[in-house]
Amino acid sequence: MKRRHRHCHRTRTGAAALLAVLAVLAGGCAGATGVRGAPGAAGLRDPYFPKLGNGGYDVRHYALSLAYDPDTGRLDGTAEITARATQDLSAFNLDLSGLAVGAARVDGAPAAHNRAGNELTVRPREEIRKGAEFRATVTYAGVPERITDADGSEEGWLRDADGGVVAVGEPAGSATWFPGNHHPSDKAAYDISLTVPAGTDAFSNGVRTERRTEPDGRVTTVWHTPEPMASYLATVMIGRYETGTATALGTVPVLTAAEPEVAARTAALRAEIPELLARQERRFGPYPFSAAGAVVTEDGTLGYALETQTRPVFPASSFDRTTLAHELAHQWFGNSVSPATWRDLWLNEGFATYAEWLYAEEYGGVPARTAFERAFAQEANWAFPPAAPPTAANLFAPPVYQRGAMVLHKLRETVGDGTFDSILRGWPEKYRHANASTADFTAYAEEIAGKDLDGLWDVWLYGDGRPERP
Incomplete structure (x- = not known):
């Protein structure tokens, strides 16, 4: 339960009144129990990324509503994060790179927020008690950035010359397009809504549950991932694609997509994914997710293949049987x-x-x-x-x-x-x-x-x- 402020109602004058005011400012008054919460840690002390992730809470679900304009590169987002407090919280942090925050709310009430580098601190009006579930909502906007990692590879929001996007996040690039607890130890379910101009395709993890045309002509698709997912495995692909569908393992929907320039030459291998999954299931045990597939892009935007959950992404030059077997195996080893x-x-x-x-x-x-x-x-x-x-x-x-x-x-x-x-x-x-x-x-x-x-x-x-x- 959240802690509610208690108010002193006795009338005091002179020195007594001054002492009462000081007591309230210190967090207590006659008959009050005081503030118990403390800020959650700004970082989980990972051996290589000590500031990545945050302490004091466990995320259960992300609901991301994203609208993207390929002409300007602007992303408008709302992240609704459902979490459980693992301590009494007076404030908590979210990882977010670059984008400007418009507002923050906790359980529907406005919350104070401030930025320090890639740390967004949210301070709710009332502390959150240990064990309580809460909902934090953050609105944000801007042109997402790409990150150059220590080994020279690039991740984050990777935009091509035509305004298309491949968003990848290993190890920390997902913080360039949504706020969250971006350490692999805090996994959560996801619903990702993508709104883009008509004629543009948008894909993400999991199963597509909705496709609708907005009053202004833009198209929104909604993607649902019910199984826990580390944030570095979340992905978005926006552009023009040719798609294929199949069923694997009896019930698992398989959706593949390829940019038009590489669609024909990758179609045969994309069609083999159900068979490859069946072979791997015989060795590794039941497939752990409710969807599968792959996305293939032209070379140039993405410099490597990545095991993004349920829908690994490949530059065309890396899309071969060996690499496909590698990334599909990650669905068991690394993703689950x-x-x-x-x-x-x-x-x-x-x-x-x-x-x-x-x-x-x-x-x-x-x-x-x-x-x-x-x-x-x-x-x-x-x-x-x-x-x-x-x-x-x-x-x-x-x-x-x-x-x-x-x-x-x-x-x-x-x-x-x-x-x-x-x-x-x-x-x-x-x-x-x-x-x-x-x-x-x-x-x-x-x-x-x-x-x-x-x-x-x-x-x-x-x-x-x-x-x-x-």
Whole structure:
């Protein structure tokens, strides 16, 4: 429950009146209990991004209403964030980059707000008690920015020469287009409404639940993601696309889209997504989401493929079977089971890379051991241990991917194929729609294997340098 202010009604004069005023300013008066709340933390102290995310609350749902003008690049947004307080809150923070905030409200009442860099602080009129659910609404506008990461790659709101957009957010770019708790440990459901000019397509995560024409001729589509999603996996694609639809796994709708210039040459592979998902479900367990698909863009706007939840996005030059198998595997490893911190990223990328090796083994006749030996021979894979990238600039470096996959192959060789298959299926089942750390994984693998695996972890997961023999 929210704490309501209590008022003193006794009449005082002189010194007594002055003391009473001072007591009220200090947060109490005769018979009052005082303010209990404190501001939520401005950052979750992630090993690489200490200011990312915020403390004091847990987001349950984002309702984003976005209107975009491709001619000017302007975005007008309203974010309605439903959350539960994990402490008594006098104020809380949201991550937001660049955009100007018009107003903030908490449970319908106007709330004070101020900006300091990428931190938006919202101070409700009344404190929010621990355990209470509250609704924060923020209106904002501006031309969203793109972010250059420490490794030189670009993310955020990526706009092309024609005004089209691909919005991607790993690790922090989603804060360029909506305010939120932008750390992967705070996952939530989403409803994203996109309003764009007639003749322009707009896509996001999940299932499209509505399409309507507004009185001014613009078109609004609404996208629903009921399963928890980390904010870095939220996406928006705006432009001109050709689409395809199918059904996977009996009931899962598959929607693919490709820009017209690349639609014909990508159509056949896009049509294989249901079959690829069925193959992966046999190895990894039940598909964790209620929708699937892919979006393919021309090269130039986006420099890499990304596993955005239910609808991974690819530049055309990266849209091949190997990369598709990698990004679809992320739906289990990274999207459903998400990292506890960014230090645990190898659990995303090592598993998705090993999924490539499994695909080549099962359907290309190339044993995973061959892929392991190739990776072992590459000097770049030994720059640092996969579970301990030295800086944020190394998060997406080869050891996280290739040596991460080598860890899994050595696990397979150590415990045997049967036990390894149980780990492959059991890990995403145990942590379905949750977060997990490296320590969680090593403990789980040892539990299923029924033995101590410290020797394996010490050499392959945490060890410095390349072992003498693979």
